[in-house]
Amino acid sequence: MPINIYNNDNSERLEWLCDGDWELPSQIEALEVWLSKNQKVVQPGNYVADIGFDIRKDACGGGAILSTQSMASMVAIGMELYLSEYPTEDSDEES
16 A cells, blocks of 8 residues: 555545555655655645555664654645554464
8 A cells, every 4th residue: 555645525536656665664664755845735624644564574773754744744734644554474473
């Protein structure tokens, strides 16, 4: 899924980012770039940035950081952030 940005009132898609990239740190970075470029052109409304991510097997702390500037941009345009966690392909093998 990676990042689906859409109007929550009518489900109209504004953008699809990071197709095939399921790592949260790079997705947050891409979302911040998109917000920086688009905050002034998107009319305030009711939007969602839905990030579909997978837990990194090698993760051991740290990770993605959503900046206060990006959070302010999201508030300005009326955007909520959904974090949709999906299991890894090999999680079935572990159970």
